[in-house]
Amino acid sequence: MFISSPEEVYYTYMVVDNSTLSRFIVTPEGVIQYLAWLDNQWTNLVTLQRDYCDNYGMCGAYGTCYDSTVGNCRCLKGFRRNNSNPLDWTGGCSRTWNLSCGNGDGFVKYKGLKLPDNSRLLGNRSSNLEECERECLKNCSCMAFTRVDVHGNGGDCLLWFGDLVDMKNYPSGGDVIHIRMAKAEIDAIARAKRRRRIVIAIGISVSTICGMLILAFIGWHALRRRKEGMRAAYSVYRDSGDGGPEEDLELPLLDIASVADATNNFSFQNKVGRGGFGEVYKGVLPTGQDVAVKRLSLNSGQGLKEFKNEVILIAKLQHRNLVKLLGCCIHGDERMLIYEYLPNKSLDHHLFDPIKRKLVTWKTRFSIIMGIARGLLYLHEDSRLRIIHRDLKPSNILLDSEMNPKISDFGIAKTFTVENAGEMTNRIVGTYGYMSPEYAMKGHFSVKSDMFSFGVLLLEIVSGHKNWGFYHPDHDLNLIGHAWKLWTEGNALGLVDVLMEEEFPLKEVLRCIQVGLLCVQQRPEDRPTMSSAVLMLGSETSDVSQPKEPGLSAESFAMSTDSSSSVKIPNFSNDVTITALQSR
Structure with missing residues (x-):
């Protein structure tokens, strides 16, 4: 039965089923009520809210x-x-x-x-x-x-x-x-799609051009900063007093932000060393390469001249036994050098530690000796520039992951020519215990000054002891004097490090001691050249002459400043770097 109530706009559907009377009431708003006749009254069983869109055809065709x-x-x-x-x-x-x-x-x-x-x-x-x-x-x-x-x-x-x-x-x-x-209509849609594609293409092109312009600007800005850094570096070069052509600088210049980011803002955790020049930090470049950043202290004895020296010289030197300089950074008063990172630190870190030096076998020691010798031979005779290092010591010998030695720190190095192989300076810089007598006392330096330092290194590597600060209960001699005393007594093998437990070839060790004593002889002309030293060390058949008395075999000595006065040098440890200005 269907009942309509137009006044209230209600639609009522009545259903009779099995003597049960049911009623559905649907409002125009879509509300559905389902009622049943129970117990002589209408009972509301459920009320549902219909969705407007559920009404059929409410929006017409299309x-x-x-x-x-x-x-x-x-x-x-x-x-x-x-x-x-x-x-x-x-x-x-x-x-x-x-x-x-x-x-x-x-x-x-x-x-x-x-x-x-x-x-x-x-x-x-x-x-x-x-x-x-x-x-x-x-x-x-x-x-x-x-x-x-x-x-x-x-x-x-x-x-x-x-x-x-x-x-x-x-x-x-x-x-x-x-x-x-x-x-x-289809053609209009196609045209609209083409317009959208054109707009998108134009948008992509404009974005690409803008991106290229931004990258070009960034590149230009970086190049300008690099040129400013180069001008600063050239300024350092000129202000150092030597002058020189701009093309002498042949390595990248890094900005301070990149170096700070690489070293975690020079954090304490990244610090791997410290010297008289300042501190060294381990860093990681954006390429993933590990580097060592040498940050020169403002109070360091190494000033503009030394910084220029290291930049100019190492950039021109390429040898497996020389540390590789990757770049430098100049920012205001800040000056930094960026080297390849060598994980085994410096030679003194292993050689003078009673625990670590036990692990340094004679085979490793001899390999280090020969590596240093080949590096010095390159500096003295084979490189583009002939170089006198002037500060050869264990802390300036760095070791890579396979314990291969690399000579570092060229801050006070000097170039020379064959015609001018020896010079004199009124500014003595170096480290006590490794400076030759003629250089420490009179300011004379030459390749034979480096040979003296190499001889000291040889004796230290064999013995595991420092030259300056060496102690023996029976005498007051330094390591050089002690080695000479043992040699003259026929007991040269008494110099060998007692902590070196493995067996070693006696002739090879004796040859190293003999070459070491030849290199520390008092007179420069008696000392061998580096090529002769390499030949003697590497060949069992080459003749090795008998050494003469060494220079500076005592723990202290008088350093002459002029003809009428002298300065007594106190007992320093071997890692103290000094700068002494001599009066004329």
């Missing part, structure tokens, strides 16, 4: 319902509304361009929809999308098609004939339907 609000309908793209009443969409929408069957009609894809009323739907099983489109295109009454998998056979072709009614929008999800459209 209209899509968007949410539960009354009148919230929209026409599909390519269609326009038939009336202007905002609350009445039952008139639906009509095409912007009329169809012309057989004259270029096509299909436009719409997504995210509840499929239209299927009362006039025709299904063809097992058709692919292209076959489905051809089937619809053959019939001028076919307005849309889609393909859905209803029967689990991979897909069914669904065709719609007549106007499309009762569609709803689903922002996330829904189905896809292909709707028949006029050629003019």
